Amino acid sequence: MASALDQVPFRVTDPELIPAERYYDEAFFRLEQEKLWPHVWQMACRLEEIPNVGDYVEYTILDKSVIVVNTKNGVKAFHNACRHRGVRLATGPGNCAKTGFICPFHGWRWNAEGQNTFVFGKQIFSDALLDHAEIDLPPVRVEFWAGCAFINFDDDAPALLDSLGPVVETLNARNVDKLRMDWWYGTILPTNWKLAMEAFMEGYHVMKTHPQLHYIMPGNSYGRDVDEALPAGHLDGRQMVGRMVDFYARLSSGMAGMVHETEVAVLEKLRDMDVPEDPMAALGAFMARAQEEVTRDGFARGAPMFDIPSVNQEKPFHDVEFMFPHFFLLPSFAAMSSYRIRPLTAETCLFEIWSLVLRPEDQPYDTPKGPTMLPYDSPEFPEIPMQDYSNLPLQQLGLHAGNFKFMRLSKEQEGMISNYQRLIDGYLAGLDAEVLRKGQTVVNSGYNAPILDIGF
Ligand code: FES
Ligand SMILES: [Fe+2]
Numbered sequence: 001m002a003s004a005l006d007q008v009p010f011r012v013t014d015p016e017l018i019p020a021e022r023y024y025d026e027a028f029f030r031l032e033q034e035k036l037w038p039h040v041w042q043m044a045c046r047l048e049e050i051p052n053v054g055d056y057v058e059y060t061i062l063d064k065s066v067i068v069v070n071t072k073n074g075v076k077a078f079h080n081a082c083r084h085r086g087v088r089l090a091t092g093p094g095n096c097a098k099t100g101f102i103c104p105f106h107g108w109r110w111n112a113e114g115q116n117t118f119v120f121g122k123q124i125f126s127d128a129l130l131d132h133a134e135i136d137l138p139p140v141r142v143e144f145w146a147g148c149a150f151i152n153f154d155d156d157a158p159a160l161l162d163s164l165g166p167v168v169e170t171l172n173a174r175n176v177d178k179l180r181m182d183w184w185y186g187t188i189l190p191t192n193w194k195l196a197m198e199a200f201m202e203g204y205h206v207m208k209t210h211p212q213l214h215y216i217m218p219g220n221s222y223g224r225d226v227d228e229a230l231p232a233g234h235l236d237g238r239q240m241v242g243r244m245v246d247f248y249a250r251l252s253s254g255m256a257g258m259v260h261e262t263e264v265a266v267l268e269k270l271r272d273m274d275v276p277e278d279p280m281a282a283l284g285a286f287m288a289r290a291q292e293e294v295t296r297d298g299f300a301r302g303a304p305m306f307d308i309p310s311v312n313q314e315k316p317f318h319d320v321e322f323m324f325p326h327f328f329l330l331p332s333f334a335a336m337s338s339y340r341i342r343p344l345t346a347e348t349c350l351f352e353i354w355s356l357v358l359r360p361e362d363q364p365y366d367t368p369k370g371p372t373m374l375p376y377d378s379p380e381f382p383e384i385p386m387q388d389y390s391n392l393p394l395q396q397l398g399l400h401a402g403n404f405k406f407m408r409l410s411k412e413q414e415g416m417i418s419n420y421q422r423l424i425d426g427y428l429a430g431l432d433a434e435v436l437r438k439g440q441t442v443v444n445s446g447y448n449a450p451i452l453d454i455g456f
Helices: 002-006 026-039 160-164 167-172 193-198 211-216 237-255 261-268 279-300 308-314 383-400 415-428 433-443
Strands: 017-019 042-046 055-061 064-071 074-079 116-118 141-145 148-152 180-189 321-323 327-331 336-345 348-357 406-408
Touching: 017 415, 026 336, 026 415, 042 055, 042 064, 055 336, 064 148, 074 141, 074 148, 141 160, 160 167, 160 433, 167 321, 180 383, 193 336, 193 348, 193 383, 193 415, 211 237, 237 261, 237 279, 237 383, 261 279, 279 308, 415 433
Parallel strands: none
Antiparallel strands: 017 406, 042 148, 055 064, 064 074, 141 148, 180 348, 321 327, 327 336, 336 348
């Protein structure tokens, strides 16, 4: 095992140091394309993108393309290439209920189940070439969790839920499968996909990148010397509650979705609640009441709500939950944000953000059909991702700028970056699938995790 790992170029040998070449070296990027992406579960679509029979989307990863389609026998996935001469069959979202999939070149057809239904001028082909096993669309593995379809190109990979690990139960307790899209944005960042992800794997950057949150947030254990930060100890109980309501309102407007506007409306009503003088006691009283009131409001609106106070107690969550290799859910009260990051080239990536909310299941909603694509520096992005995006192009440039060899990580707060990077090395080394699966269940351990033993 050690020798296979030793063959990995630019591998992480000291868990606190991440070699810079991993973020731009073309050969390393190709190795990921060859050894990582074909073997991992990838969030391919949210199921509300394809609510009706015949609805389909195209999921692309590097040069691969998959059709994910809702059929009368459930959601299926197929390689997206004509079996005649290889033309890509489906692009973007659509519905194939009436016509199936029709190749634009010579008109061969398939139904939603991937079965070939038409070949023009059959008699001019050898029979053997038109064997159904040959010309039906080859299936891609697809499994489901959190209201999403996940695909895997590897027929021998462990099952999705076994790969994800304990994060599944943590998020199931929050009715993660009932969340629905509020909005969906996308942007292309001039950074390696891993660099983009890592901006969301630690809270250490909050004091500098998001000073508006740090200023308001009580209880930060570092960065207290930042000039604007007014220590929570100077507040009385009522001011503390006011500060928390401001914090969540700012988080909501800045991260729209992680705390939903319906939740902020509930919190606003608590501004004048009776609280103890002591600010920390007031904070505790406010949080307990806030969780109860958001729960009550959700049930009253007919949303598929859960009991926030008891779930928070029984299944503690992280502010950022990571599902290796490229999917994130960010819980707070009942709503969540979600990210998916995909490599485009060694130094560009596609970053998508969803705002997800528990809304009554029969409430009509104009669900987005695709991401609203914006430039990464667009002022239309919510404040918080805009701040995160502002650093990333500079960071990619800095990696090349001269004599930069390693990222140096805090072993206590930036461990998540090291953990998943070392799991990537396990894939690049072609380690045993069970070893990688176990590693992933450790890597999916959430925001601010320390450096962990991932089993190899
Ligand atoms: S390439 Fe598709 S029908 Fe010929
Ligand atoms: Fe951030």
